[in-house]
Amino acid sequence: MLRFGLLVVAAFVVMEVASYVLHRFVFHGVLWRIHRTHHDPAHGHGKGIEWNDLFSVGFAALSMGLLWAGRADPLASTAFPLGVGIAVYGLLYFVLHDLYAHGRLGPKKTTVSAAQAVKRAHGRHHQSLSKVGQEPYGLFLFPPWMGRRFERKRDRAA
Numbered sequence: 001m002l003r004f005g006l007l008v009v010a011a012f013v014v015m016e017v018a019s020y021v022l023h024r025f026v027f028h029g030v031l032w033r034i035h036r037t038h039h040d041p042a043h044g045h046g047k048g049i050e051w052n053d054l055f056s057v058g059f060a061a062l063s064m065g066l067l068w069a070g071r072a073d074p075l076a077s078t079a080f081p082l083g084v085g086i087a088v089y090g091l092l093y094f095v096l097h098d099l100y101a102h103g104r105l106g107p108k109k110t111t112v113s114a115a116q117a118v119k120r121a122h123g124r125h126h127q128s129l130s131k132v133g134q135e136p137y138g139l140f141l142f143p144p145w146m147g148r149r150f151e152r153k154r155d156r157a158a
Contacts, residue, residue, distance in 0.1 A: 004074075004081045011085025015059075019093075020138035027055070032131050039129055048104075056090065063087045097122065097139055 027035035038052035063086035070080025098104045101119045110116065118139060125134050 001075070007078060007081035008085040008088065011082040012089045015086055015089040016138055016140050019089075020141065022055075024137040027052075028131055028134065028137070036131075039126060056094075059086060059090055063090060093139055 023035075034051045034054065036052075037050040063083045066079040066083030066086065068083075070077030070083065074080040096115060096118050100108045100110065100115060101122045122139065125137065127134075
């Protein structure tokens, strides 16, 4: 059981690192045309279905494939707990990023300071429509100062 739990945690951590690398170098690189739908208010900007949502479908498919591969003996399998870790990451990403930070399905409020810090740090990432220089690219790992309150450049201009 300890092995199972460690594999779940490892998959979660690897997902955050992989998400950072993919987001910074692929989504804001060669796949910017797709990912831009998530940043540009003219293309949805987190309010409805976006082309950017295809990335989440890909991660969900990976998780389901691993769960399926390890279904015969989940506790002895390596694939099954890795699939669970990816699914847990995906669920937290959906709740914190899509529902809370971007207000999909309506605005959400919380008194959980960690969730508020994630929302503020992600707001920094969205402070301009530029393709480059938009740290933080990860959702959970960011310098502490990025989770503090700030005023977006584009909000100040309004």
